[in-house]
Amino acid sequence: MEIHWHWLIVIYLFLGGLGSGAYLTSFAAEKGWLGKNSSLARAGYYLSGPLVAIGTSLLVLDLGQGFHQPWLLIRLILNVQSVMTWGVYILSAFIIVGVIKGYAVFKHIKIPAALTWAGTVLALATGTYSGLLLSVVDAVPFWNSPVMPFLFVVSGLSTGLSATCLLAPLVEKGSINEGREGQVHLGVVGLELIIATIFFGTMLMGINGPIGVESAKIVLIGRYAIVFWGYFVGLGLIIPLIVYLLQFIKARKESKLHLTQIDFSNTEQAAASENGHHSYLNKFTDVAVLIAGLALRALILFSALPLWDGVSIL
């Protein structure tokens, strides 16, 4: 099996998803979808542009001519038929909008809502692109699945949400406000579980032919089984599902309790217990989600068997 794209591309795809998810997290927080006065309304914007820019520079490092003849890179915008060229447009635009939005939020400068919305669309496009780049390759059955872009978008959302939660306490002065991020993350991870099951399930069932099955087997029961079950499923799906689910149940019970007791003096205590999302357990969960996101990209790239190995004839 020949692998042409290695860790630099794994990290590039990972950071693309992460930056996209981070932007969307802060956008959701800004819109109030993560609860009132969410503390996540800025950190994600700070992360988005710079992280995608770092990812893109890693991609340039991987190019055979990145250093030899860097002026050739201007040609990357030429082939409008190429998904990679679409990526150049999307990522360049997203980096610019992400950096502007991050700077504006930092400096408390008001920017047009249209620009923020453009960033949201570009964030979704960035996440989608990182999967689409692979899913259009007919000669690699494992990649050639229409589910791939969805898997990458939702995994990017999860990692983006985690990275934003990790950064928020460092950039927000004063107390951190616990919102609905735990609940939202529970939903995102649940969705990721469903999409990943569809992706690996259909692949294993042979929807993309015997080579697709072989690739899926490498991941599920073969060479990378430990990475898959331990890092991706364990760290990225099971742990966050359990942690967020338990916190969700606990929070509901408590809020019910307070409602029945109508005990207004206890609200402070309730707020303290709801601060769970920024506890050490949550920090651990967020780091686990990030490792899982990286593992997913590595699994997808390193298990890509070509339709034909280029050597065997029957």
Added chain:
Amino acid sequence: MDSPERKSISRRKLLKIGALATATIATGLHPILMAGADNGQDIPQNPNQIGFVFNQELCIGCRSCMAACKKTNNWEEGTMWRRVLQFEKDRIHLSISCNHCEEPACVTACPVKAYTKREKDGIVIHDPDKCVGCKYCLYVCPYHAPQFSEHTGRISKCSFCYERLENGEQPACISACPTGALSYGKLIELRTAAAYTEQPKGLPDPKITKPSWVIIPKA
């Protein structure tokens, strides 16, 4: 009185439309690059398309074609423009380079337009001076025709010896073949000939890129 209800319905509708639109944008882009792969192989779209002919009956596995190609085209370190594969048991060979496909995946995928498909004879030419070395073509080509050199950091591949053709010569591999197993011609003529295939056993489905080659299998 019914206005709040109507409002809520329309909002739900709006959300639905939004979700649908997102899904359509995400999935709708997908088939663009795979469209039109169900035409028959027999009639080439370009009547002037040329292609290699390989007769498995005649090949003795001497690898003269590889040697001649290497010498003529000065293969960059680590690249093999033409390979001779062998199925051990029956001593069946396959000499393979670029198939100058009718729907070349490399031309579509290359972000810098280093690949061009000539109208006049359908040859797919790669210009290494434009290549940035992204290696996307290594994944999209089902035949492993593009070759990457770690040494030069760029791709190169079979050009059908188009400069030799323009000088009235044959491609180097064909000139060197001692048994006549390797030849070339206009695809439209070759495909009227006797039993041939575009898919030797174990090779990818020709519907993907429509390779411009004709294989005469061992009987």
